[in-house]
Amino acid sequence: MSSILAQLLLNGLIAGAIYALVAAGFSLICSVMKFMHFAHGGVVAAGAYFLFMFSQWFSPVPAILLALVTTVLFGVFMDWSVYKQLRKRHASNAVLLIASIGLMILTTNLILIGFGADVKTIPLAQHNPVYTILGARITLIQVVIIATSALLFGLLYYLMKCTRLGKALRAVADNNAIAQTVGINPSRMYLATFILGSALGGIAGMLIGLEQNLYPSMGLSLVIKGFTGAVIGGVTSVHGSILGALVLGMVENLGIWYLPSGYKDAIAFVLLFVFLLLKPEGILGKRFERG
């Protein structure tokens, strides 16, 4: 029985790590710019599809780099063309949320026209050896996913807490107006946030694309799990969201060990409800005070 338990915990860790990759980018953008960037799912899906496209013409390493750059450009273009116009018009974050849902639909359907509807897999992922730890089986890509999300946890913690950029981002997140009085230019910070957030989204998309199938509406289901994890961990803290996403992965996988597996999404949302009611600031976040 112990090997099954080990497999369950490992599955929870893998699923949690995948959600964490999405949650990291989502919560970075959400904490600095104070709105739920739903279309981050579209950026993640774009990352996966760009890797699929480039890996057909280039060898793996250039394909990955090209895919990352194009995803960042796509994310920044999204901010420039829609969110920036809304910010100029002092749109509330509810308006930004609805606009991001609109962008999510737009991206999904652009992928549908561009890449067609059928499910794709990325050719790079063919040789994927399986390892066994304590009786539980894990593939190379899954190890890379867990390692990346752990690395991101540390890197983002370091970035936000110990670098000048991180302090500036947190200053803008805490109070945009006052941050300006000390010479921080918020629009440059927003650009940096979107570049970083979209890069995280691109990395998430590529790794998830290697691990699972690619289908046009993959972005939506991923971003929903991503923001649920972010809320659990604390939307205002990036590394908190990564932790929250891991918790979500664990609870989901352990949950459907006892419940019928059809309730997997429902478990995620009951968890979201519980945190929204009892601890909206999440495990590590601070009160999400807004004007």
Next chain:
Amino acid sequence: MAFSAYLIHLGILSCMYVMLAISLNLALGFTGMLNLGHVAFFGIGAYITAILSMQGLPLWLTCILAIIGGLIAGILLAFPTARLRGDYLALATLGFTFIMAAIARNWQSLTRGALGIPGIPRLVASNEQYLFWISLSTVIVALLVSWLTKSSIGRTLQAIRDDELGAMVLGKNVFAYRMLALGVSASIAALAGFFFAHFITFIDPSVFSIDDLILMFAMVILGGLASNKGSVIGGVIIFLLPEPLRFIGFSSSIVGPARAILFALILIGMLVYRPRGIFGKVDLS
């Protein structure tokens, strides 16, 4: 004759969407509640009448029970979300829609799960009669909501939307009013679900799909927040707008996604260039 039958069909579905837009506007436009759970109430209404009418209950009874079911669901959702505002309320209510979809898919003894419920009795034989009944009830719903929003209750709802604290200090029990708004909005959505179930005679968990949710939001925002006239016109425009796409000579693999892209562009375009929509006077706070 043929063209009129097609128009009647579109008329029936437009009435359904107008009811959904008006009721969503009551929560979103008048009370300022970003409720992404509106499609769940629609689904609850559809399932209640489908399950009960298959047991042989008369349709006027299942209609009332569907409305009451919607009311109860709206009130129940008001409790856990009492303290939530803005994006957090949006996330929680979106979660409610997904939970209802999972229940519809997994509680197989009640809802037959993914197989859905076929053979739901039609309300009336011909579509013309159906159009009469659904447009009658749409007019009644529109009058009820516009009376409510013009009354002192409606004024208090708008006060709560603009400044909750200000309303509280004037003795208004904000939670009770929000519960009322969500309850009424939910029961109208459930009524729309009732008409849908008896028109299409087959429902399955896809009634809880969030694609419809985005459609409803586009209708309310295009029409204008806190304007019932706006929701009616926004509902009709958004529903009928993609119809000409059917007649365009695109190769059909483009027509499908083009419709969704058209919606998304309209939604984003409205939010950027005209956030108040056509008739709205209020910004989404």
Next chain:
Amino acid sequence: MKLVNELFFSLIFFIIVSACSQNQEMQTQSVPIKIGFLGPLTGSQAVYGQWGREGVEFANASNIKIIYEDSQCDPKVGLSAFTKLTELDNVDGIISSDCSSPTIAYGTVAQQKSIPVIVVAANSPIISNIGDFVFRIRYSSEQDGKALADFANKQGWKNLAILYQDNDAGRGYAAETKKNYQGTIVAEENYVLASASDVRVQLAKIQTRNPDVLVVLSQGDDGAVILKQIKEAGIKSPLLTSGTAFPQSTIAAAGASAEGLYTTVGMYESDQWQKGSEFKEKFNEQTGKNGAYFVALGYDAANLFSQIATTCGKDKTCIRTQLANTKLYEGASGEITFDEKGELITGSLRMRQWRNGSWNVVS
């Protein structure tokens, strides 16, 4: 910023202009019989609509005019599209390469309006008793389930586990397999398409029951991931599935993890059907794509309507009777004969196994 403005308004202007021009061109057509095509061209199931459409277009029968509509795999949109086709274009027949829920929605109305419908993709058992105007030319999930159960009985496997996708097709397969299986069902797990990418927990639950054989019933496009995860989970027991659920593209995507997979097979996939192999070659030459079963079904549906149109013209009841008496029609997808409920009669399906890169028929 100006750019976004122009782009946005020019798109709207372009759509409206081309909408008006399209109407004139429709009137001047000579009047062959008109057939409406309904299928999902967007959404997660869009691949089924697109396969069916490719088959129908490939047939390009001269005496029928096809009008395509997108149902988005949604009953509301499907019914609107159906009403437009039957009321506006007053089509004389429908080819449905669609999901079950829209098919059931407009199938019931087609039956009332006595419009013949050929169902190519929808799998739900409900469709077989909609009425005598609705015909289905693909072998149904019942036949699949029965063939899988008989094979497992014959191989002497005592305990069987089932993993199926929780939709009408998956439920139909699972129910039929359980009905015909003599051994004990040790585990029954399902998953939802949206989170299909992760069935590890279901597999872990199945492993604790250590079944002799695992039956996997999915809608095909997520099959590759499931096979990969089964291999990763180290499940050694033989794998059984339905032929339509695992077309060649999924087998290719699954790569090494499809090794040793048994699937039910109609005449078409197993290349036992001469006309089927010819169709595949012709289709591959002209389009460069390999013709999935659903493409062949679309092709047959168009040809059936075209052949019947020569005798019946626009008389819908005549089309229905001709369809009902179709006997041993040699289609690309196989031999087509309908039973009294309009379902395809096929001999019991054969089984085949995928071993080092090729199929070999086993029963």
Next chain:
Amino acid sequence: MKSILCVENVTKKFGGVAAVNKCSFDVTQGTITALIGPNGAGKTTLFNIISGIQPLDEGRMVFQSEDITGSATHEIARKGISRTFQLTRLFKNLTIKQNLLVAKEVSDVVLKKMLVSFGVKKSLSTKCTDLSYGQQRLVELARALLFPHSFLMLDEPTAGVNPFVREQLKKIIRCAAKNGTTVLLIEHDMDFVMSLSDHVIVLNEGCVLAQGTPAVIKKNRRVLEVYLGK
């Protein structure tokens, strides 16, 4: 003279800092009582505690011999406590008429008369966003007066208003007091306070430093030290 409101040992801490610290005082029925003190003395926090917006950590509040500690804002309001805010809070998307009707359903005639007497020369259907700052303060005060109340709390009514509106406010407050309303107001403008109030309570660092008639308070050494500094 009966006291309408008793505040006993009220304490409110914000993360260790005691904004209001064991503060006790009574407000006598029918008087105009002013609450003064340097910035950060806890005046507005105290107002928010009385109207139930901020929960208190310790202490009790009794209004017309009924304990209102911990009751919800709308319940406290319904007991007859009406208030205005330091930063005017009007329902921005609603007209003047709608704003006033939320407080109490009255005929247009009454509303028009009130606007005239307040010196607000705008039609009832003007949207609040089209009013000047001073006019907005007057409309908020009108709304507070319209709301059925016996106790009126005003948070810095004269902040940022021109002298004409200031005189207008003085007239309105005197008239309200004459009709039996008890008024408690926070104010920094000493002439306004001294010429208007019957009783003055001086708050410093969250507790009551001194209280008495304006004349007594003017000469109280400790009050001068706190205001003018040692």
